[in-house]
Amino acid sequence: MSLSPSSHLALILCGVLLAAAPHARAQTGASALKPFPAPMSASSSSAGAAEQADFDDYAPLRVSDPFEGFNRSIFTFNDVVYTRVLSPAVKGYEFFIRPPVNRAIANFFDNLRYPVRLVANVAQLKFDRAGRETGKFVVNTIGGLGFLRTAERVPALARIPREDIGQALGFWGISHGPYLVIPVLGGASLRDLSGRVGDTVVSPTGWHYINIGNRDWLDSLDWEWQATLSVTDVMSGLPPNLQLYSDMKKAAVDPYLSVRDATRRYRDRETAR
Amino acid sequence: MQTARTLRFLFVLGFVAVAGMRAAPADDARAALVGGIDEVSAALRAHPSQQDLITLLDTMVDKHFAFATTTRLSIGPAWRDLPLEQQARLTILFSRLVIRTYADQFQSKNPPVVTYGPAQELRAGRYEIPTRAVSDGKTYAISYRMDYDPPSSRWRIYDIVAEGVSLIANYRAQFDPIIHKSGATGLIQTLEAKLADASAR
Numbered sequence: 001m002s003l004s005p006s007s008h009l010a011l012i013l014c015g016v017l018l019a020a021a022p023h024a025r026a027q028t029g030a031s032a033l034k035p036f037p038a039p040m041s042a043s044s045s046s047a048g049a050a051e052q053a054d055f056d057d058y059a060p061l062r063v064s065d066p067f068e069g070f071n072r073s074i075f076t077f078n079d080v081v082y083t084r085v086l087s088p089a090v091k092g093y094e095f096f097i098r099p100p101v102n103r104a105i106a107n108f109f110d111n112l113r114y115p116v117r118l119v120a121n122v123a124q125l126k127f128d129r130a131g132r133e134t135g136k137f138v139v140n141t142i143g144g145l146g147f148l149r150t151a152e153r154v155p156a157l158a159r160i161p162r163e164d165i166g167q168a169l170g171f172w173g174i175s176h177g178p179y180l181v182i183p184v185l186g187g188a189s190l191r192d193l194s195g196r197v198g199d200t201v202v203s204p205t206g207w208h209y210i211n212i213g214n215r216d217w218l219d220s221l222d223w224e225w226q227a228t229l230s231v232t233d234v235m236s237g238l239p240p241n242l243q244l245y246s247d248m249k250k251a252a253v254d255p256y257l258s259v260r261d262a263t264r265r266y267r268d269r270e271t272a273r
Numbered sequence: 274m275q276t277a278r279t280l281r282f283l284f285v286l287g288f289v290a291v292a293g294m295r296a297a298p299a300d301d302a303r304a305a306l307v308g309g310i311d312e313v314s315a316a317l318r319a320h321p322s323q324q325d326l327i328t329l330l331d332t333m334v335d336k337h338f339a340f341a342t343t344t345r346l347s348i349g350p351a352w353r354d355l356p357l358e359q360q361a362r363l364t365i366l367f368s369r370l371v372i373r374t375y376a377d378q379f380q381s382k383n384p385p386v387v388t389y390g391p392a393q394e395l396r397a398g399r400y401e402i403p404t405r406a407v408s409d410g411k412t413y414a415i416s417y418r419m420d421y422d423p424p425s426s427r428w429r430i431y432d433i434v435a436e437g438v439s440l441i442a443n444y445r446a447q448f449d450p451i452i453h454k455s456g457a458t459g460l461i462q463t464l465e466a467k468l469a470d471a472s473a474r
């Protein structure tokens with residue numbers, strides 16, 4: 001992401017405005033936010049009514065996708081990038097950096113993104129979770145410099161639902177807005193994309209975009225180190241995501257719709273937690 | 274006095290019996306799931322080839338999976354108007370696709386370590402059992418939806434919900450536009466093409 005701070009802010013603003021616009025809400029519909037499965041009536045009289053209720057439980061989500069044609073072409077482009085460029089790159093990376101080592105690296109960057117989770121929790125008034133996240137950060141940082149997940153051994157600090165800024169926007173009633181597929185990064189609703197931009201800004205590795213936090217450690221690094229840091233951050237997170245994408249593609253008769261449905265349901269579940 | 278005591282005893286007995294009856298289906302559904310997953314895990318520990326795993330899963334299918342229900346719900350209301358031959362064909366093709374997918378995903382991996390939560394009733398006769406599966410150091414929340422099949426007197430899995438994403442709902446999202454556009458015939462062709470493509474892989 002090489003966007004200037006002002007374009008970051010513009011994107012967030014656009015996202016918030018568009019997602020809050022009444023037409024977007026009408027398209028997304030109430031069903032998009034409906035928890036799954038839908039409430040069921042145990043007193044369905046006839047078998048026909050029970051069967052209809054069954055079908056209704058699994059009714060497809062109404063996802064606002066006004067740019068579907070365009071999104072599908074980016075999806076096809078991304079497929080080539082994932083299978084022809086990133087997968088071989090990840091194989092090469094894994095040849096040098098074995099999966100257990102990579103997990104430690106991924107843990108390190110995940111630990112580094114603690115401010116994102118803190119801000120997202122506080123923004124949703126989830127102060128208890130914000131406190132637990134802080135505890136987790138302290139334990140992981142002291143007990144393994146962020147490379148080990150030491151905090152998982154402490155019951156109160158294990159399995160904290162993961163929060164991000166997209167979820168915080170959802171918490172305050174901002175609807176998804178249109179579904180968009182971005183080159184390389186993949187598909188998300190406008191709300192979640194705006195959230196991701198926010199995550200990048202709040203994350204310590206993104207602090208050079210804006211004038212907050214202590215950026216000296218980052219500025220003091222040569223550009224080679226900064227680039228290595230960014231590439232390692234991205235590469236360490238890639239293997240599981242590429243595997244998931246490949247599994248979904250193999251299973252799907254229409255991978256675009258499969259990924260779109262899964263993305264939305266996954267995000268709605270995360271937001272509801 | 275004696276009558277009152279007898280009545281009280283009968284009342285308590287009745288209550289216990291009813292409570293026992295109510296608890297039983299949830300426990301049975303859970304036990305059936307644990308048994309099914311144990312069976313698949315035991316098979317995976319032998320690291321079978323992909324083809325062996327597909328054959329093995331095929332033999333377990335009727336025992337543990339309610340594919341007729343899975344297919345019906347994945348297709349939605351259009352199912353009611355389909356002739357029996359098409360329903361049967363769709364069920365066979367869809368179950369093959371799902372089995373192949375799972376065989377692909379699990380082959381060459383160690384079986385995940387699964388912990389089971391308490392069964393929750395969804396609708397009369399349907400239960401959802403939340404589980405946590407730990408595989409390669411990562412934890413996944415996977416819920417299984419179980420349905421009772423009277424002919425075989427078995428509890429069988431009809432839907433799997435991974436991290437909030439239901440298998441049925443995900444396929445329904447893909448099948449709906451195809452059925453809208455080219456009917457069940459179109460869907461049968463799509464599934465056949467997908468399976469042919471997957472076997473060429």
